Each structure stands twice: as C-alpha cells, then as structure tokens.
Amino acid sequence: MLKFSVLGALHVRTVSGPAEISGDLQRTLVQTLLISEGQPVSGESLVEEMWGEAVPDNQANALQAHVSRLRRKLRALEPDRPASRVTIHPSGYRLTVAEGELDAAEFVGAVRRAEAALPDDAGNTARLLREVLALWRGPVFGGLTGGTLCQLAAARYEEYRMRAMELRFDAELRLGRHAAVLAELAEAHTNHPLRERFCEQLMIALYGAGRQADALDVFRRMRRLLDAELGIQPSPALRRVENAILRHDPALAGDAHATLLQLA
Secondary structure, eight states, X not given: OOEEEOSSSOEEEXXXXXXXXXXXXXXHHHHHHHHTTTSOBOHHHHHHXXXXXXXXXXXXXXXXXXXXXXXXXXXXXXXXXXXXXXXXXXXXXXXXXXXXXXXXXXXXXXXXHHHXXXXXXXXXXXXXXXXXXXXXXXXXXXXXXXXXXXXHHHHHHHHHHHHHHHHHXXXXXXXXXXXXXXXXXXXXXXXXXXXXXXXXXXXXXXHHTTOHHHHHHHHHHHHHHHHHHHSOOOOHHHHHHHHHHHHTOGGGGOOSSSOGGGTO
C-alpha cells in the first residue's frame, strides 16, 4: 500500500518509509493523475500540464516514456502488487488510488462530513477538523502547481481548507472556547483580510473573551478595508454581528443552543 500526499510538497510513503519521485516532470505527472482521483486523464491534458508551451517535438513518445518510468517506479515500490497502478484507457491514463491513500481526498471527505454535522455535535466536529487540518504541510504540491488542471485543483483544495477552518472555528465558539482560538482567528483574519467570515468569528471570539472594544475596532477596520479595496460595505451578516455586540445580545453567550453563529 502507498500513501500519497499533495497537501504540501508531493510525498509518497510506502510501508517501509518515504519514497522519492524525482524530477519536476515526473512529479507533475503524478500530481495530475492524483487529482483526477481515479478518473482517466487524456494524453493532451498531461502534456499541457507537464510541458506547457514548451512541448517536445514528439510529445506522444515523450509522454509515454515518462509514464513508463512512473510505472517502473511504482512497481518497484509495490513489488507484490499484481497489477500496475497506472493503466491506459481509451480516454487517457489512470492512476489507481484506493480509499485512504490520498490525503486530499481524505481531507475533502472530512470537510463534507463536518458540513453535514449537527450543531450539537460541536465537540466531535472540532476534533475531526483539527485532525484533518493537521494533514496540511504547506502549499498544495509545495507550490509546484504545473498547468491549469493542477492550478484549479490547488485552488479547490485551498478553498476546502478555508472552509474547514471556518467550520472548526464555528465549532470551537459553540463550545465556548473564545479565548482559546483568539490567536488562530487573528492569524486567519490577518492572512485573509477580505474573508468576512473570519472577521465575524474574530469579533465573536473577542467579545466572548471580554474584549468588546477590540471586537468593534476589528469591524471598523474591516469596513474601511472593504471600502478602500473593493468599494463595498460590510455584508449583512457582518453588520448583524456588530449590532449584536452593541446590544449585548444574549446569543453572545456562546453556548451550543443559542449561539451568535446563528446571527452570522
């Protein structure tokens, strides 16, 4: 069994330890096949991902040489595997990846489960999301994003990461852990200043930690930033959080049944 990781630089692990995929072209080939999650990828798409505009003269032979090299590499890593992981189909090339072998698929599945979880299950949701967010070791593919397919996949996984962070903060706030998540929320808001959900959550956490003035100051700075950068006003959800803080809304208590998250 192999474990493939793309939430960071491409990493392949065997039962005996890590294995190296050497060369940018080989890594891009593996990444492109992995993000298809078991679906065939056309030869044309692979060529575009690997070489971009610098296509070799005999692109079909060049691609086949790299595919053959990859097949030999994977066969050496799994000598007891009865069939090659890389197969050729009428619609292209396919890399067989079983459930639990790709960190990105595991991560996305966990986020979807968290989205479907009940509010009363905040403890389990927070724990699940802390565990899967720990799968991230850096930028998707380590920043080696290849062509359009890999770039779109990197953006998709990054958006799932943002969603996982939002859901995890929601769960932590439902549990009343306002002070515990303040530092992480401040960092998330600083790194993604135009993402209003982080701003809402930071305001809630600050208020819950007894820092009403700081919570309102975060709103004022966000309002100025939105006006300066985008020429827009804060969303209704963000304004509702501000109003709730100004009114000392009982929902600010932060318990699992009456939470300000319902207002946001």
